[in-house]
Amino acid sequence: MPELPEVETVCRGLKPHLEGRRLVRVEARRPDLRVPLPDDFAGRLTGRRVESLGRRAKYILAHLDGGETMVVHLGMSGRMVIVADGAAAERSPHDHVLFETDQGCHVIFNDPRRFGLITLARTDALDRHRLFADMGPEPLGNAFSGALLAERFADRRAPIKAALLDQRLIAGLGNIYVCESLYLAEIAPTRPAGSLNAGECDRLARAVRDVLDRAIAAGGSSLRDYVQASGELGYFQHSFAVYGREGDPCPNCDCDGGVQRIVQSNRSTFYCATRQL
């Protein structure tokens, strides 16, 4: 389920186990992820120290000593599993990469669909890496605003739903939070992106920030319990206003239609046709 808030939550959960720790063992069990693991992946990582963990859009960044950064994307189904006592843990067939730290903690990258990726990049050239070079601004960054959205959406005829999913325009939003943001901003997902006026762009920017902030807060509050319970990071309980709620009453108006589901660029969109114009 990883969109920006989930990746942020995973990052925060990983920090206490990885930051400042040295990787004493790295095992690449299945290198054929969406982007194959780099040559000699395990060899290049073994013995390296994790200086700090960060996030860019939906990517986890582990900055290592020696000037390289490990870049992790969870795809659709990726998780990070933390196992304090690694020796006793069962291994799943989808455990593709395992990291063991100098404190004996195992961090396991598990991804059934293998849409995720792990790669290595020069830290001082991350911005120019092909994964990040064309990436838009962070929706939680200082530069994000209605004016920025207006500029990015100008002359775009694609539906606003599709524009918000385009990582080159804004980086980090996925299907769920785009639906939720448009609902909160009361903007129809079918509107051409370029048709939004300044007021609507302001409303949308505020809605995006609000939805993401609240999701991160929900993830953070569930993190403590969840890690202790199962070691899995990346999934947490969170309720949505419209996402996955086709046929339910709209939470904010008593319209006849309730929450509707349509398909835009092959993906489900949930919205209220009465409230969102």
Place this chain on the structure above:
DNA sequence: ACGAGAACCTGTTTGC
């Protein structure tokens, strides 16, 4: 350049 659609892969849910 832009936008729509398919493809990638596997697991789970839905519908007949």
Place this chain on the structure above:
DNA sequence: TGCAAACAGGTTCTCG
């Protein structure tokens, strides 16, 4: 109940 189809939170490629 059983099986096939539809569907899933992402990205990237092709085609018009």
